[in-house]
Amino acid sequence: MxxxxxxxxxxxxxxxxxxxxxxxxxxxxxxxxxxxxxxxxxxxxxxxxxxxxxxxxxxxxxxxxxxxxxxxxxxxAWNGTRSTVARALKLIDSGALERGSVAELAEKLGITSRHLARLFERHLGASPQQVANTRRIQCAKRLLDTTDDTMIEIAFCAGFGSVRRFNAAFAELYGRSPSSVRATARRRRD
CATH class of the missing domain: 3.40.10.10 (DNA Methylphosphotriester Repair Domain)
Structure with missing residues (x-):
């Protein structure tokens, strides 16, 4: 002081x-x-x-x-709604949307799920679920590139509920399967 x-x-x-x-x-x-x-x-x-x-x-x-x-x-309060989005991102990083829904996340923040969706759209240009999916896929991509963990281990470590969902989300974003991305990463390392 x-x-x-x-x-x-x-x-x-x-x-x-x-x-x-x-x-x-x-x-x-x-x-x-x-x-x-x-x-x-x-x-x-x-x-x-x-x-x-x-x-x-x-x-x-x-x-x-x-x-x-x-x-x-x-x-x-000086940061206004950015503070709410930042708190939501911390909760998402700690697995809030892996264990619960967007409505439960919004309830923890003291706002409605519609208002949370509006804040995410305004500040991040995406929904809370889209942000969570992107973070999970990015985590999985890093694990594919840097570890020799199995696909099952990577899927669950990145927060996916199943290997099937992991493969589908990864292929949807990258247009390739996780195993083909890993093979490319291994060739670059060797």
Whole structure:
């Protein structure tokens, strides 16, 4: 956390470089703000500084309605819907769509499956299921190129439920079977 003096100087200058690095809480109003807040400056003796919006709220302050400190840079809300997509991608990488459906993934994120589909289309240009399939196939391709694992091992390690589904998805994308891709990779290595 920055010193009281550094925070106070940045607040008085409304220095945007400090936006999101600390929050100003005003004892007389019980409101906390960003350093760039356009409201009249409170007296220095009435302010306290916190490193996060959550810390200010835990101390009993409510967010300013003008500067909306909960949306300051470095807060997840600053990234807007990209944060939701990033969380979804982490869950997909950890196997959320191998064990469950898109609706279950959306429920974990606190949104509807239709809204999740819209966010993926807007930010990634593909559906959650398409993203998961592409990641599985890319993983399988790396395993084909770099390991001597069997096709069964690769299919299950990459997240496919069956070798048949793995072969079909791989052939659909690459126009070739996984075994022919592996043979080409082996010839290049030798």
């Amino acid at each position: 920055l010193s009281f003096e550094a925070c106070n100087a940045a607040r008085l200058r409304r220095d945007a470089r400090y936006d999101g690095r600390f929050f100003t809480a005003v004892r007389t109003t019980r409101v906390y703000c960003r350093p760039v807040c356009p409201v009249k400056h409170p007296l220095t003796r009435n302010v306290t500084y916190y490193p996060t919006a959550a810390a200010a709220e835990a101390a009993g302050y409510r967010p300013c309605l003008r500067c909306r400190p909960e949306t300051a840079p470095f807060c997840p």
